[in-house]
Amino acid sequence: MDYFLTEEQQAIQEIARQIAEEKVVPVREELDEKEQFPAEIMEICGQSDLFGLAIPEEYGGFGGGVLETSLAVEELSKACLGVSVSFAATGLGCYPILLFGSDEQKQKYLPVLASGEQLAAFGLTEADAGSDAGGIRTTATKDGDSYILNGTKQWITNGGEAGIYTIIAITDRRKGPRGASSFIVEKGTPGFSFGKKEKKMGIRASATRELVFEDCRIPAENRLGREGMGFMVAMRTLDISRPGIAAQGVGVAQGALDVAVNYARERKQFGQTIISFQAVQHMLADMAIKTEAARAVTYSVARYIDSGAKDFSKMSAISKVLGADVAMQVTTDAVQVLGGYGYMREYPVEKMMRDAKILQIYEGTNQIQRNVIGAGLIKEYAQKK
Amino acid sequence: MNIVVCIKQVPDTTKVKINPETNTLIREGVESIINPFDHYAIEEAVRLKEAHGGTVKVMTMGPPQAETALREAVSLGADEAYLVSDRAFAGSDTWSTAYTLAAAIRNLGDTDLILCGKQAIDGDTAQVGPSLADQLDIPFVAFVRKVRTITDTELVVERVFEEGYEVVQSPLPALITVVKEINEPRLPSLKGKMKAKKCEIVMVSRSELEVEDPYLGLDGSPTRVVKIFSPDLKRAGEKLEGEPQDIAEKLVRNLRDQKLI
Numbered sequence: 229m230d231y232f233l234t235e236e237q238q239a240i241q242e243i244a245r246q247i248a249e250e251k252v253v254p255v256r257e258e259l260d261e262k263e264q265f266p267a268e269i270m271e272i273c274g275q276s277d278l279f280g281l282a283i284p285e286e287y288g289g290f291g292g293g294v295l296e297t298s299l300a301v302e303e304l305s306k307a308c309l310g311v312s313v314s315f316a317a318t319g320l321g322c323y324p325i326l327l328f329g330s331d332e333q334k335q336k337y338l339p340v341l342a343s344g345e346q347l348a349a350f351g352l353t354e355a356d357a358g359s360d361a362g363g364i365r366t367t368a369t370k371d372g373d374s375y376i377l378n379g380t381k382q383w384i385t386n387g388g389e390a391g392i393y394t395i396i397a398i399t400d401r402r403k404g405p406r407g408a409s410s411f412i413v414e415k416g417t418p419g420f421s422f423g424k425k426e427k428k429m430g431i432r433a434s435a436t437r438e439l440v441f442e443d444c445r446i447p448a449e450n451r452l453g454r455e456g457m458g459f460m461v462a463m464r465t466l467d468i469s470r471p472g473i474a475a476q477g478v479g480v481a482q483g484a485l486d487v488a489v490n491y492a493r494e495r496k497q498f499g500q501t502i503i504s505f506q507a508v509q510h511m512l513a514d515m516a517i518k519t520e521a522a523r524a525v526t527y528s529v530a531r532y533i534d535s536g537a538k539d540f541s542k543m544s545a546i547s548k549v550l551g552a553d554v555a556m557q558v559t560t561d562a563v564q565v566l567g568g569y570g571y572m573r574e575y576p577v578e579k580m581m582r583d584a585k586i587l588q589i590y591e592g593t594n595q596i597q598r599n600v601i602g603a604g605l606i607k608e609y610a611q612k613k
Numbered sequence: 614m615n616i617v618v619c620i621k622q623v624p625d626t627t628k629v630k631i632n633p634e635t636n637t638l639i640r641e642g643v644e645s646i647i648n649p650f651d652h653y654a655i656e657e658a659v660r661l662k663e664a665h666g667g668t669v670k671v672m673t674m675g676p677p678q679a680e681t682a683l684r685e686a687v688s689l690g691a692d693e694a695y696l697v698s699d700r701a702f703a704g705s706d707t708w709s710t711a712y713t714l715a716a717a718i719r720n721l722g723d724t725d726l727i728l729c730g731k732q733a734i735d736g737d738t739a740q741v742g743p744s745l746a747d748q749l750d751i752p753f754v755a756f757v758r759k760v761r762t763i764t765d766t767e768l769v770v771e772r773v774f775e776e777g778y779e780v781v782q783s784p785l786p787a788l789i790t791v792v793k794e795i796n797e798p799r800l801p802s803l804k805g806k807m808k809a810k811k812c813e814i815v816m817v818s819r820s821e822l823e824v825e826d827p828y829l830g831l832d833g834s835p836t837r838v839v840k841i842f843s844p845d846l847k848r849a850g851e852k853l854e855g856e857p858q859d860i861a862e863k864l865v866r867n868l869r870d871q872k873l874i
């Protein structure tokens with residue numbers, strides 16, 4: 229299938245594919261088993277310029293957008309979602325600066341993120357505020373030229389590994405949804421520490437930790453945008469990064485399909501290869517249909533956002549739901565095609581299935597995405613009549 | 614520092630099959646790659662440039678398709694690329710290749726250091742590097758596993774051999790061939806890849822070189838390939854196991870039994 233990618237976009241695919249095949253596949257099982265952060269692979273991604281894909285050239289990046297990022301994420305995800313989320317979470321932490329940062333903030337932070345010298349992370353979720361992000365309790369209190377942060381963020385990808393964090397905190401509780409603001413916090417700031425690393429079902433190479441703020445003083449110039457824009461920053465960031473989750477889904481689904489087809493061509497039962505059974509062929513066909521459909525939607529939505537579209541929440545949510553659901557279905561079916569061997573850790577598909585589950589949960593659960601799509605439909609159809 | 618890296622495009626022998634009837638390589642459909650050992654030479658050259666400044670010129674002698682190998686080298690950090698290609702060069706053996714490359718390198722002007730991989734995985738001769746140094750009348754160190762120091766006039770390297778390594782000091786200009794222990798080659802970067810797509814490949818043909826026809830190509834090559842064949846498989850042999858003393862006793866007994874000692 230030809231998606232009419234530019235020379236640059238094809239080069240991005242080639243580079244990410246080479247990293248995936250040569251550097252990720254050989255170690256993914258070990259990273260999963262030892263729950264080990266892929267620091268070396270992140271370094272390679274940096275040397276290969278992948279962290280700068282969506283960052284403008286004037287800040288040391290490549291000047292691409294959501295599609296370029298999605299292509300890289302897809303290739304890495306074919307090999308390992310734990311690695312690809314460690315890569316992609318830097319993009320998530322970067323977007324608030326890209327979208328809302330002042331020129332000084334961009335000058336200071338984007339070049340080190342583009343080079344991969346620093347990783348980033350994005351901290352919104354708290355113990356009692358998941359889908360209901362409005363329930364966050366972390367506060368940022370203005371004190372002269374500073375803000376003082378107090379509170380705990382939970383399950384933050386790249387927590388402890390990243391050098392730069394974009395954090396959403398309450399600046400004025402009375403203002404409700406307009407009472408939050410977003411801030412850049414650097415690792416090493418006094419009063420900023422990390423909780424233990426979470427033990428997870430999948431994406432075990434990625435680091436998920438608590439961010440703990442105890443009277444953490446940061447300069448007021450680290451605020452992104454105006455006071456009160458915190459939730460807007462968060463929603464815009466997530467809207468623009470969700471096709472990246474879709475790309476993770478497409479990648480892991482393709483990875484699982486590749487393993488399943490190759491296995492089915494070799495495995496013999498009843499004197500013939502199992503791919504000669506129509507039941508198996510149909511399963512593989514359905515896997516291919518879903519994967520390709522998810523890919524087409526992901527690329528289209530990414531292109532739509534990159535074209536400068538303003539109103540893309542619904543389409544972004546559609547790509548995320550589809551990519552995540554397809555990933556879960558296809559990886560589950562891949563285990564089925566491999567039978568008992570698929571259930572064993574010797575083969576990569578059980579890991580892919582464990583990994584895929586997260587895609588339906590993070591960056592807004594698929595239920596919440598359906599809410600967004602539903603709300604979008606109500607709005608659109610109300611305007612039509 | 615002016616560095617030249619000589620590379621070769623080879624068939625990916627991990628994927629090559631041999632035609633059992635003719636005993637020749639089946640090259641059709643086999644991907645061409647940069648000779649794996651040359652990757653270490655490119656990487657070392659780029660590292661030396663990054664540390665000491667200068668330019669890295671990459672050169673290959675081969676058919677026009679070898680351009681892809683040069684572009685890959687540029688994506689990995691080389692600055693300029695030279696493709697020495699002419700019908701007159703076809704069929705060159707190692708001597709004639711070195712002769713032709715030497716003439717092409719002389720045309721580049723001052724060169725401080727030339728790097729080659731220790732050998733090419735298709736012919737496995739390990740001769741072109743040393744032979745090239747000989748043609749240029751400069752010193753060479755083969756099988757280098759580490760460049761310890763380098764100045765404008767001198768380099769100190771570690772040369773490996775079976776039991777260890779030697780520290781060798783050489784004046785510059787010089788040529789070294791490198792082994793894979795020397796570094797871990799990087800993967801291409803996006804900036805490198807885009808540069809590689811656009812970079813000019815300098816074509817070097819017969820007419821630009823100060824060479825003499827009797828030394829070129831197949832006719833100018835002193836080596837004659839008489840026959841290529843797969844050697845018969847040897848019998849498995851016998852493996853003696855146990856404590857060293859027992860093994861030695863068994864070995865001597867066996868050799869005596871066979872009246873070999």
Ligand SMILES: Cc1cc2nc3c(=O)[nH]c(=O)nc-3n(C[C@H](O)[C@H](O)[C@H](O)COP(=O)(O)OP(=O)(O)OC[C@H]3O[C@@H](n4cnc5c(N)ncnc54)[C@H](O)[C@@H]3O)c2cc1C
Nearest residue numbers: 350351352353358359383384385589590591592593595596
């Ligand atoms: C591995 C991992 C990494 C993460 N990384 C980050 C990160 O880097 N940064 C960050 O800020 N957060 C991160 N998160 C948090 C993640 O975004 C939240 O887990 C997610 O938003 C869901 O919140 P919750 O887990 O509290 O579930 P809940 O909100 O408690 O939801 C529980 C269930 O109820 C459903 N539900 C809730 N509300 C509704 C509703 N209104 N309508 C219908 N169904 C509803 C949900 O769909 C879900 O099925 C991460 C989470 C994990 C597990």
